Amino acid sequence: MAQQCTVPAVRARKGGVPLVMVTAYDAPTGRIADEAGVDVILVGDSVAMAVLGYDDTLQVTVEDMAHHTAAVARTKPHALLVADLPWMSYHLGVADAVRNAATLVRAGAQAVKLEGGRKRVPVVSALLDAEIPVMGHLGLTPQSIHAMGGFKVQAKDASAARVLVDDAVALAEAGCFSIVLEGVPDRVARAVTEAVDVPTIGIGAGVWCDGQVLVFHDIAGLEDRVLPKFVRRYGSLKADGVAAVAAFAADVRAGRFPNDAESYHLPDGVALDDDLMITALYGGAASGI
Numbered sequence: 001m002a003q004q005c006t007v008p009a010v011r012a013r014k015g016g017v018p019l020v021m022v023t024a025y026d027a028p029t030g031r032i033a034d035e036a037g038v039d040v041i042l043v044g045d046s047v048a049m050a051v052l053g054y055d056d057t058l059q060v061t062v063e064d065m066a067h068h069t070a071a072v073a074r075t076k077p078h079a080l081l082v083a084d085l086p087w088m089s090y091h092l093g094v095a096d097a098v099r100n101a102a103t104l105v106r107a108g109a110q111a112v113k114l115e116g117g118r119k120r121v122p123v124v125s126a127l128l129d130a131e132i133p134v135m136g137h138l139g140l141t142p143q144s145i146h147a148m149g150g151f152k153v154q155a156k157d158a159s160a161a162r163v164l165v166d167d168a169v170a171l172a173e174a175g176c177f178s179i180v181l182e183g184v185p186d187r188v189a190r191a192v193t194e195a196v197d198v199p200t201i202g203i204g205a206g207v208w209c210d211g212q213v214l215v216f217h218d219i220a221g222l223e224d225r226v227l228p229k230f231v232r233r234y235g236s237l238k239a240d241g242v243a244a245v246a247a248f249a250a251d252v253r254a255g256r257f258p259n260d261a262e263s264y265h266l267p268d269g270v271a272l273d274d275d276l277m278i279t280a281l282y283g284g285a286a287s288g289i
């Protein structure tokens with residue numbers, strides 16, 4: 001029986017066996033991630049793009065995140081369940097942020113993640129005061145897409161790298177139990193990993209992190225339209241799904257589905273009278289079967 005992964009257990013993995021985090025947004029993806037034995041399941045605001053068809057993550061609300069978090073939580077994963085605080089849920093004041101984080105905790109999250117550096121320290125402190133563990137997120141922070149001018153690799157020069165390291169130190173000192181580093185050069189991620197005493201979890205941040213995270217739909221090949229450089233695809237669920245549905249359609253059109261074994265039959269000894277057969281065959285009143 002797998003052990004429940006907890007915030008202290010993740011925190012203690014600094015410098016140890018690399019942490020594995022995967023996104024999930026509903027019960028089936030939650031079950032897959034958990035049965036695969038990941039350490040952390042993230043109900044990411046990437047649900048906006050991976051599942052809901054939006055072009056960016058700015059469109060999802062606290063209610064959306066709670067809805068998806070609850071679906072994953074109902075599977076009772078052994079992995080630690082972290083939920084993203086969406087854009088505008090922690091920008092309008094600490095009380096608002098705590099209330100919104102509590103909504104995610106009541107939906108089943110064991111910790112929340114938020115984007116941004118030292119300017120988030122007051123929010124991180126307020127969440128910790130409310131006993132809500134916080135994961136940080138630095139570098140290419142998708143909620144800043146407009147400020148960054150697109151999904152672009154960050155911290156590409158020495159001064160931006162310095163700012164990133166200082167931000168990470170501020171988050172760690174404020175009490176974040178781990179920090180996601182997204183879309184930064186590998187040597188910058190290494191500098192951050194060496195500067196903080198909490199695990200860094202990278203996505204597009206190279207190998208020198210204390211763990212790695214990818215989006216479920218990218219790993220499993222459910223998303224096949226784009227393949228960012230940092231994604232490695234381990235499955236082809238989209239192609240498998242298209243092939244399965246196409247085979248079903250061909251069987252239906254050829255009269256091969258359903259077969260006798262896939263159909264219900266009247267119990268032995270029950271016969272329909274001629275009138276009912278005619279009605280069932282040529283329309284009119286339902287036969288009730």
Ligand code: KIV
Pocket residue numbers: 023042043044045046047084137180182203213215
């Ligand atoms: O929302 C998300 O999927 C994330 C990961 C990319 C870390 O924040």
